Amino acid sequence: MRRIGLLLGILSWLGMSGGTFAQDGAPAPPLVTAPVPVTVSDAGALARFGSAIAIDGDTAIVGAPGVSGGAVYVLVWDGSAWIEQAKIVPPSPADGDEFGRAVAISGDTILVGAPGVDHVAENDAGAAYVFVRAGAAWSLQATLTAGDPNTFDAFGRAVALDGDTAAVAAPGRDCSVYDNCGAVTIFVRAGAVWTQAAVIPNPAPATGDKFGSSLALAGERLAVGEDWAGSAVTAFTGGGAAWSLVSPVVPGYIGALNFGAALSLDGDTLVAGSPGDSQFVDEEEHAGAGAAYVFAWDGAAWAQQARLQPEVSAWQDALGRHFGRAVALDGDSLLVGTAAGTAYLYTRSGGTWSSGARLAGPGESAAFDAAVALADGRLLVGAPDVGAVYAYRVTPGVDLALAAAHVPALPVEGQRLDLVFTVTNAGPDRAAGIGLDVTLPAALSFESASASQGGGCTLSGGGVACDLGALAPGAQATAMITVVLGPGTTGAAFTVAASVTAQEPDLEPANNAVAHAVTAAPYREPPGCYPAQQGVVICTAY
Numbered sequence: 001m002r003r004i005g006l007l008l009g010i011l012s013w014l015g016m017s018g019g020t021f022a023q024d025g026a027p028a029p030p031l032v033t034a035p036v037p038v039t040v041s042d043a044g045a046l047a048r049f050g051s052a053i054a055i056d057g058d059t060a061i062v063g064a065p066g067v068s069g070g071a072v073y074v075l076v077w078d079g080s081a082w083i084e085q086a087k088i089v090p091p092s093p094a095d096g097d098e099f100g101r102a103v104a105i106s107g108d109t110i111l112v113g114a115p116g117v118d119h120v121a122e123n124d125a126g127a128a129y130v131f132v133r134a135g136a137a138w139s140l141q142a143t144l145t146a147g148d149p150n151t152f153d154a155f156g157r158a159v160a161l162d163g164d165t166a167a168v169a170a171p172g173r174d175c176s177v178y179d180n181c182g183a184v185t186i187f188v189r190a191g192a193v194w195t196q197a198a199v200i201p202n203p204a205p206a207t208g209d210k211f212g213s214s215l216a217l218a219g220e221r222l223a224v225g226e227d228w229a230g231s232a233v234t235a236f237t238g239g240g241a242a243w244s245l246v247s248p249v250v251p252g253y254i255g256a257l258n259f260g261a262a263l264s265l266d267g268d269t270l271v272a273g274s275p276g277d278s279q280f281v282d283e284e285e286h287a288g289a290g291a292a293y294v295f296a297w298d299g300a301a302w303a304q305q306a307r308l309q310p311e312v313s314a315w316q317d318a319l320g321r322h323f324g325r326a327v328a329l330d331g332d333s334l335l336v337g338t339a340a341g342t343a344y345l346y347t348r349s350g351g352t353w354s355s356g357a358r359l360a361g362p363g364e365s366a367a368f369d370a371a372v373a374l375a376d377g378r379l380l381v382g383a384p385d386v387g388a389v390y391a392y393r394v395t396p397g398v399d400l401a402l403a404a405a406h407v408p409a410l411p412v413e414g415q416r417l418d419l420v421f422t423v424t425n426a427g428p429d430r431a432a433g434i435g436l437d438v439t440l441p442a443a444l445s446f447e448s449a450s451a452s453q454g455g456g457c458t459l460s461g462g463g464v465a466c467d468l469g470a471l472a473p474g475a476q477a478t479a480m481i482t483v484v485l486g487p488g489t490t491g492a493a494f495t496v497a498a499s500v501t502a503q504e505p506d507l508e509p510a511n512n513a514v515a516h517a518v519t520a521a522p523y524r525e526p527p528g529c530y531p532a533q534q535g536v537v538i539c540t541a542y
Helices: 002-015
Strands: 052-056 059-064 071-077 082-088 102-106 109-114 127-134 137-144 158-162 165-170 183-190 193-201 214-218 221-225 233-239 242-249 262-266 269-274 279-281 284-286 291-297 302-308 326-330 333-337 342-349 357-360 371-375 378-383 388-393 400-407 416-425 431-439 444-451 456-460 463-471 476-485 493-501 513-519 529-533 536-539
Touching: 052 378, 059 102, 059 109, 059 378, 071 109, 082 137, 109 158, 109 165, 127 165, 137 183, 137 193, 165 214, 193 242, 221 262, 221 269, 233 269, 242 302, 269 326, 291 333, 333 371, 333 378, 342 378, 400 431, 400 493, 400 513, 416 431, 416 463, 416 493, 416 513, 431 476, 444 463, 463 476
Parallel strands: 052 102, 052 371, 102 158, 158 214, 214 262, 262 326, 326 371
Antiparallel strands: 052 059, 059 071, 071 082, 102 109, 109 127, 127 137, 158 165, 165 183, 183 193, 214 221, 221 233, 233 242, 262 269, 269 291, 279 284, 291 302, 326 333, 333 342, 342 357, 371 378, 378 388, 400 416, 416 476, 431 463, 431 493, 444 456, 444 476, 456 463, 493 513, 529 536
């Protein structure tokens, strides 16, 4: 398929070059919450938790193919967070099975690829497993294999599922004289029984094509990607045993590399990642920056709508970023992973795409190129190198306001002082993960702290950190910190600095911090106090 793809690519480049960044008149980038790590019972870096992710509605599947044959974790959305519902392991686990290398979900059915499964003497022939849910319990419904499994087929390396139709790729399958040219097998379900309906061969085989390295399935449409330097994407239409070639999907850029390494399909829109693409920064080309190509169905073919790349200000931000190694499409929202510890979320209005909202993981040290998924404004990004998955949420934003007061108004040296901080959320969204940080001057000695809600307050270095939990629009929370004015504070003025943050972006960050002034009274004996000796006052009443 290589010569065909290259020729079509040249013709396409001559006639239709796609835009590199967001288009003129594009919508504003979406607002996204800060990352929240997803926790499960026992997965970690060795398990490569986060290697594959799929979401449908309020259920997500995360693959961890790294140890003991592999596993997948089922997560459900409880209204505010992803929680573990089940851990699923292969029926006969063996090291190297890579169960969970690929996952797909449709309703109460999940499809799990295990490309390392052996069949008698055929090593790494591969398999795929179908599980179904009844209530909160998951059970194995079917084991899917190729009709004639062969060594290194890697059947299950990519999977796709829509209703009662499953597509399972074997990119390592040989085709006549061509090694690793690849094939895709279609299975259909009737009742609870799955049967093989069709085998879709590589339409233009060549050695090393690895046809089926990526898959996307939606209704009667199927897209199949390859894995070689230039790569290609082929589109089919049909169902059951009858699938017809539509045409190759051609990028409108002659320099597309690893085009089709990741695919996502939703309705009349197809997205193909091309993580080997170059990007020009300051008129210099930088290899491996990557791109994501968006195609729209025009009734006869897939026409390129956009070529997306993040806008960068320095060449270091583009070189080797591999943007497009993972893609996920949900309606007019597109999530793209990179190998640089970041992901980007785009939205579409009409036919124009926003610039990307940049999603960073904690420390930006983990590669976000393994898997991404989104549904209904909820985003998951996998970082299997550190065994982590991070959750984000699209939000209209919040408006937190912080106010401070103290009692008594004019404290004296040696007296207790209550510092009261009030956080109010003006909305429009619910604010979660609210944190209050207060820095105390050295002359104020910490005694205690409490919060009206959340996880409470703790002494942290030279200040106090409070977890105030979540606030609905219009709600407020308070924290009170009790300190004692230390020696030498008579008549002195102090500034107590405090700030508040939340997981959601704040629409008015200017009111998120205060510098609260406290002035100690000039020396006098307050009511209930008397001088005991020079510099010492004894108070019998607070």
